[in-house]
Amino acid sequence: MKVENPQHDLYNDTEIVKAALCLKAMSHPLRLKILCVLGSDSICVQQIVDQVGTSQSNISQHLAILKEKNILGSKKQANRVYYFIDDARMLQLIKMMRDVFCSSH
Incomplete structure (x- = not known):
């Protein structure tokens, strides 16, 4: 007889893995600052670059990692690439993290 774990039904393993990968990608101090x-x-x-204060090549490397993990999206306008957080859940998480860690007080 198989015993069901009622807690297991509350969590989607695929989403848990995705969250863990996103958190791992975000855990670098420079990437967190970018977010x-x-x-x-x-x-x-x-x-x-102007706001974070490091080289463009360094920022581009970190943006590529965040984009690869589906945390960021990008759009090209003329000769500029604009980056944005591409997931409403990530925006929610970033807002909370900004409130907790990035505020100036």
């Missing part, structure tokens, strides 16, 4: 800068905005790479 705090982005918030709900769509910002070009140069604006991110």
